Amino acid sequence: EVQLVESGGGLVQPGRSLKLSCAASGFTFSDYAMAWVRQAPKKGLEWVATIIYDGSSTYYRDSVKGRFTISRDNAKSTLYLQMDSLRSEDTATYYCARHIGVWGQGVMVTVSS
């Protein structure tokens, strides 16, 4: 069974950092591009970043460029999202997703003083 399990969320102050992880199982992780998508409370879906299968290319939405870094460890079948200089508008549930495929259950990130 394909499974994605996110971890690392929580409450953080503005300007601080947080790192999310996503453990993948049930498929050959290194064959797929992976993404992070977020959803603010009671709002729609917003793509955040994508990394291609081998990690050689990454793509970000403008509002997180320079602050967030997507990365992967194919040996560990794990996807990461390093989030620096967090802002209140980054408050959301963050989903790990296989590119145009299955999604994880999501992890909540709250940025507040």
Next chain:
Amino acid sequence: DIVMTQSPSSLAVSAGETVTINCKSSQSLLYSGNQKNYLAWYQQKPGQSPKLLIYWASTRQSGVPDRFIGSGSGTDFTLTISSVQAEDLAIYYCQQYYDTPYTFGAGTKLELK
């Protein structure tokens, strides 16, 4: 950025009805190199993560009931749900993956009449 416009924003239906959800993109999602439309549909039930229903505009994801039908090409796309069941009550999103930033429609909420 490619803007995805969904309509209607909400829809009240009775079980057994057929419903149509529309999604319009601000530019063509048809790539001439492979004649594929880079458009996906997702279903999100309350408290759950989104689930992929349709990709390449009309290809049903494995395990998705055949009452879910995706159609359209270029800039105009449709998700049709025939004989709606109570379990189909959810928010439906279209997403373009033709170009980054990958963008979603605002969602269509399917409710019971």
